[in-house]
Amino acid sequence: MNTRRHFIKNAMSLGGLLLGGAFMISSCGDGKKPATEEKKPTDCKDLSGVSPEEIEKRKRLGYVEKSPIPDSKCGNCKLYLPPGKDEHCGSCSLFKGPVEVEGYCTYYAPLTEAE
Structure with a gap:
């Protein structure tokens, strides 16, 4: 005789199996994300990929x-991130988008001699 307790136990077990199976199927693959072409600006004035x-x-x-100040440039600022390969x-660590090595902003933080 099937009882309500037996029915609930079977339903929970079946739900767990379905959830586990869905998890296993979704984790299949080689772990690599599909290659996407990220547009890298060739001109540092190109802000086409930058949000308003x-x-x-x-x-x-x-x-x-x-830079209006000869010795204060992005290239010698702590916040500047140099270009990667190619x-x-x-x-800049403060905002998104391309930055000129000769650029400047009001948050300029000079590199110290020890760095």
């Missing part, structure tokens, strides 16, 4: 492509 919010942030931080432009 990030462009506004660049403006608020006073970013300019050519990249033309650096970047």
